[in-house]
Amino acid sequence: MNIPPISLAALTWAGAASGTTAQSWRIGTVLSARPLGVNPQGLLILRIGALTVEADVPNAQLPTQFQVRVLTLGAQPQLEVLSQPADRTFQRVLRERLPQQNGYAPLLATLGALAQRPVLRQLPPELRTALALLEQSLRTPAEITRGEGLREAISRSGMFFESKLLGPQGDTPALTGDDWKGALLRLAGLLDRRSAAPPPPSRSETEPPLLQRGLQAQPRLPVPTMLAEEGAEGGVGLLLDQLHGDVKAALARVEVAQLDASASQLSAWIIEIPLQGDGGRDVLQIQLEYVNDAAEGGHGWTLGFALDLPALGPVQGELQLREPRLSVRLWAEQADTAQRLERQFIPMRQRLAACGVLLDQLSCQVGLPQAPGRHSAVLLQATA
Structure with missing residues (x-):
C-alpha cells in the first residue's frame, strides 16, 4: 500500500528523544527521512533527522528519501509525510500560527457578553464599528439551511478572502465588513495599535490543523470570568486584552486552515462557519x-x-x-x-x-x- 501524499505518524518518545536530539523537533520543522531496513520483527527502521525509529507500516512502500514535517509535540508528536520538498516560507508561517490558534468558541462567548453589557459604550467608536462588522459577518440558521445561503457562508468563511481580493471585483472595504477573516483582520489591527500582541493561549500540546484532526463538534463556552463577575464593566483594559487574545487566536485558526488546504494534495477542505444561534x-x-x-x-x-x-x-x-x-x-x-x-x-x-x-x-x-x-x-x- 502506498503512503498517501500527506499522512500522519504518531511518534512515541523514548530515551533517545529526550536529550539534545529532541531540540530539533519543533512545531513546523521539516526533517529528512529515509528507510534503513527491516528488523527481525518486521518493523521498518527509519532515520528521521538524527533519530532512528521503528515503524509499523503494513503493506506500505516509502521512497528512498522523503521529508516529514512536525505537526504537534507531546507524548505522541504527529508528523506529516511530505510528497515534495517543503517551502521555507510555508514552514515558518505554519510554525508561527499553529501554537497561536484556538477555536472560535472563546471569541464568540466574549462577543456575546460584550453585546449585552454597558461596557460596550466605553469602547472607542472605531472599535465599536469593528465589532459591529464582525457581528455582521456571522451567518444565521435560516441562511445556511438554504443551498445558496450555505454556499455564501462558505465563501465568506475567511478561507477564500485573499483570492476574492485578487478577483476583478475585489473591494477591500466591502470584503472587510462581509468576510469573517476580513472582519477579524480589521479588529485585530485596531487592537494591535492599542497594545503589543498578547501571548498565545497556553496549552500542554499544540493541536494539528483541522484536516488532520477531522470533524469535531464544538460546544458554546460560558461567559469569560471577567465579564461574568459583578462590577467587571469597569475593567475595560482587561476586557480588551481578553478580546485581543481571542481575535488573534481565531485569526491564526483561519490561516492554519488556509495553509493546510493549500498544501494538501487532496481536494478536501474543513471550513468553520460561526453562527448567530438561538440565545x-x-x-x-x-x-x-x-x-x-x-x-x-x-x-x-x-x-x-x-x-x-x-x-x-x-x-x-x-x-x-x-x-x-x-x-x-x-x-x-x-x-x-x-x-x-x-x-x-x-x-x-x-x-x-x-x-x-x-x-x-x-x-x-x-x-x-x-x-x-x-x-x-x-x-x-x-x-x-
Whole structure:
C-alpha cells in the first residue's frame, strides 16, 4: 500500500528523544527521512533527522528519501509525510500560527457578553464599528439551511478572502465588513495599535490543523470570568486584552486552515462557519471532499458536518453524493436527539425523491463516530 501524499505518524518518545536530539523537533520543522531496513520483527527502521525509529507500516512502500514535517509535540508528536520538498516560507508561517490558534468558541462567548453589557459604550467608536462588522459577518440558521445561503457562508468563511481580493471585483472595504477573516483582520489591527500582541493561549500540546484532526463538534463556552463577575464593566483594559487574545487566536485558526488546504494534495477542505444561534453563538464545521474513484470509474462529493447545539447536543453527519445517488449517515450523542432526527426521515425522503435523488441510505446512530485518520496513521517507536 502506498503512503498517501500527506499522512500522519504518531511518534512515541523514548530515551533517545529526550536529550539534545529532541531540540530539533519543533512545531513546523521539516526533517529528512529515509528507510534503513527491516528488523527481525518486521518493523521498518527509519532515520528521521538524527533519530532512528521503528515503524509499523503494513503493506506500505516509502521512497528512498522523503521529508516529514512536525505537526504537534507531546507524548505522541504527529508528523506529516511530505510528497515534495517543503517551502521555507510555508514552514515558518505554519510554525508561527499553529501554537497561536484556538477555536472560535472563546471569541464568540466574549462577543456575546460584550453585546449585552454597558461596557460596550466605553469602547472607542472605531472599535465599536469593528465589532459591529464582525457581528455582521456571522451567518444565521435560516441562511445556511438554504443551498445558496450555505454556499455564501462558505465563501465568506475567511478561507477564500485573499483570492476574492485578487478577483476583478475585489473591494477591500466591502470584503472587510462581509468576510469573517476580513472582519477579524480589521479588529485585530485596531487592537494591535492599542497594545503589543498578547501571548498565545497556553496549552500542554499544540493541536494539528483541522484536516488532520477531522470533524469535531464544538460546544458554546460560558461567559469569560471577567465579564461574568459583578462590577467587571469597569475593567475595560482587561476586557480588551481578553478580546485581543481571542481575535488573534481565531485569526491564526483561519490561516492554519488556509495553509493546510493549500498544501494538501487532496481536494478536501474543513471550513468553520460561526453562527448567530438561538440565545448564543455556535460553530458549524463543514468538511468537503471531492472523491474520484478510479476503480469504479465514478466521482462525486462527500460532505460532512459537526455541530453542538444546546438543545440537541453534539451532532455529526456525512452525505455521500454520487449523482443521482445519495447516502446520508447521522450521529447524535444523545438518544432523544437521535429520535428527533429520525422523526424527520419521512419528509426528508419525500423531498429528496421530489428532487430526483435516489436515496441509498438514511440512518441515525446514537453516539459520535470515532474521528477517522484523514491520512494513514503510522506508529513509530524510537530506539536508543
